[in-house]
Amino acid sequence: MDKKATVLSILNDLTGEDFTNNLDEDLFASGLIDSMDTVQLLLQLQSQLGMDVPVSEFDRNQWNTPAKIIKKAEDAD
Amino acid sequence: MLNLQPYADPQYFLLLMLGLLPVMIGLYHGRRFKTYETLISLLFIILMFTGAKWQQGVALIGYILWQLAIVFGYLHYRKQRNQTGVFVLTVLLSILPLVIVKVTPAVVLHPSLLGFLGISYLTFKAVQVIMELRDGTMKDVELMPFLRFMLFMPVISSGPIDRYRRFQKDYEQVPERTQYLGMLERAIWYLFLGFFYKYMLGYLFGTVLLPRIEFSALAARHMYWLGLSPALIGVAFVYSMYLFFDFAGYSLFAVATSLVMGIDTPMNFNRPFQAHNIKDFWNRWHMTLSFWFRDFIFMRVTFFIMKHKLIKNPIRVSQVAYLINFLIMGFWHGVTWYYIVYGLFHACAIIINDIWLRFKKKHRKQLPHNRWTEALAIATTFCVVCFSFLIFSGFLNTLWFK
Numbered sequence: 297m298d299k300k301a302t303v304l305s306i307l308n309d310l311t312g313e314d315f316t317n318n319l320d321e322d323l324f325a326s327g328l329i330d331s332m333d334t335v336q337l338l339l340q341l342q343s344q345l346g347m348d349v350p351v352s353e354f355d356r357n358q359w360n361t362p363a364k365i366i367k368k369a370e371d372a373d
Numbered sequence: 374m375l376n377l378q379p380y381a382d383p384q385y386f387l388l389l390m391l392g393l394l395p396v397m398i399g400l401y402h403g404r405r406f407k408t409y410e411t412l413i414s415l416l417f418i419i420l421m422f423t424g425a426k427w428q429q430g431v432a433l434i435g436y437i438l439w440q441l442a443i444v445f446g447y448l449h450y451r452k453q454r455n456q457t458g459v460f461v462l463t464v465l466l467s468i469l470p471l472v473i474v475k476v477t478p479a480v481v482l483h484p485s486l487l488g489f490l491g492i493s494y495l496t497f498k499a500v501q502v503i504m505e506l507r508d509g510t511m512k513d514v515e516l517m518p519f520l521r522f523m524l525f526m527p528v529i530s531s532g533p534i535d536r537y538r539r540f541q542k543d544y545e546q547v548p549e550r551t552q553y554l555g556m557l558e559r560a561i562w563y564l565f566l567g568f569f570y571k572y573m574l575g576y577l578f579g580t581v582l583l584p585r586i587e588f589s590a591l592a593a594r595h596m597y598w599l600g601l602s603p604a605l606i607g608v609a610f611v612y613s614m615y616l617f618f619d620f621a622g623y624s625l626f627a628v629a630t631s632l633v634m635g636i637d638t639p640m641n642f643n644r645p646f647q648a649h650n651i652k653d654f655w656n657r658w659h660m661t662l663s664f665w666f667r668d669f670i671f672m673r674v675t676f677f678i679m680k681h682k683l684i685k686n687p688i689r690v691s692q693v694a695y696l697i698n699f700l701i702m703g704f705w706h707g708v709t710w711y712y713i714v715y716g717l718f719h720a721c722a723i724i725i726n727d728i729w730l731r732f733k734k735k736h737r738k739q740l741p742h743n744r745w746t747e748a749l750a751i752a753t754t755f756c757v758v759c760f761s762f763l764i765f766s767g768f769l770n771t772l773w774f775k
Contacts, residue, residue: 330652331667332691335675350508351672 299345299369306340307362319363324356337365347372377420379530380571380626386564392417393633397557400635405547410634414526421490421530429489436470436492437523440499441516443467444506448514451506460507467503471496471705479708491530493705497665498523502537504669511538518544527630531623533641533661543636556632563629571622579615586611587768600772609763616762617645620659646758649750651719651726654758662702671698691727696720706765715765722757 307315311328315321323329329337334354341347347369359365377385392413399406422430447463470487477485502519505511514537522540548556586607594600624641631638639661648654655663674694677683684690696717703716733740763769 331672332675332687332694335672335679336687338676339679350510351676352505352508352668353510354668354672 300366302344303341303366303369304362306337306344307365309340310336315362319366320361322360323362324360334359341369345369345372374423375420376423376426377417379417379421380567380623389417389630390633393630396634400547400553401550403547403550405544405635411521414524417526418524418529428486432487432489433491436487436489436495437520439470440467440495440523441519444499444502444514444519445516447503448506455507460503463503464500467499468496475704475708494528494530494532494534495523497532497534497662498537501534501665501669504673505537525631525636527634527636528627528638531620531627533624533627533638534665535636535638535661539639540636548635553635556635556637560629560632563625563632567622567625567629569622570618570625575615575619575622578611579619582611583608583615587771590768591772594772605763605772608766608768609759612766612768613759613762616766617642646755647751648754648758649747650730650754651722651757652730654754655719655723658758666698666702670701671695674698688727688731692724695723699723709767709770711764711767711770715761718761718764722761 304315307313307323307329310333311323313328321328335351338349338351338354341349349368359368377388379385395406396410396413399409418433419430422433443463443466447459450459471492474485474488474492477483477488502511502514502522506514518541519537521544522535522537525535525540528535586604589604590600590602590608593602593604596602621642628638628640641660641662643657643660645654645658648657655667671694674697675690678690678693679687684693699716699720700713701716702719703713706712706715
């Protein structure tokens, strides 16, 4: 599975929604994820993709859409 | 000798704008007069602590030296190693002065000599830098930028609480002329909105109405069980209005002054009484504080618990984290029963709120959603919040125990 699919599946697990066609949806503004989901997202990125993202790296403006998260995952290595 | 309390009277605003005039002229011409800005900021800080307040001034100097030693000591250490124990010890040492200042009045019944106006807000900033050094999101800190961040004059007494990297970026970037003119426009709007909030509405609720309705509530206390009179409900709402307009007014002054200095300090309030639920409320009320707690306490606690699998169920994790988060917030306000109960009350409120949100998500189709249910949600949230502020005000302490 490529990184894009992994990120989308993590987001699907957290929110119950499929973002394949909604890559620019604002996750925080729409209330789809909160701080708790954020932490789970970071932990999943760590365990599934080996991305080490500290909590204080998490700037909401840079992580607020599926597209941005995928970009972060792809840029990670 | 002249003593100037931040945003306290018309004289302060006149002197402040006069003092900042050269800064404005410089920024308008695309230049930041760093030395002048530092000197005028220091002058206004010194004038906060003249006369009878000189002890607080000495406490501030001592406090800054203490934080410098801790932050730069940790920076030096962090460049070579990264042990959790050292990090925890560093954070504890950094909050130690604040803990002493908060605990002293509860133990010996007089304020600590280490205290000064603004100590909590400086502590938030210092701890934030330590946390970011630990995470590696900040690799380095320099002396002057750190001091400038800690002692940024417009926000020194009561926030808003900025973040180091954000502040530093604004400081190093001189805004373009059109952008700066836009900032000045916002500054003027915020300044006058602040006057309206703090000196008209805050005065109306806090100075004119509050003492009267508190008097009625005290007069009626023996006629009702636990003194729960209709006037007490009035106290809750009037006090909440006072608290909002006074603090939001102050925050507007602080943001306006920052903007004049070319720094886009984050806003503290976003129509909190229009919140649809308690969670929404904390995204709108004293935002820089609640976001600080969210980022540096709630998220770190949940991350820690889940990573080490101390609790399996994510819902339980969030509930534990909410309790820790709001209890710390309660203690931060002061070591009195009513601040701690206020913290617990909000923890319970947000836990119940989460249970409701999960229920709503599951039964989305069965539950009606229209403008009436929204109005009901806003009204309920408003009442819950006003009740929490009645606890916070300490008036129940007067009503029951004095």
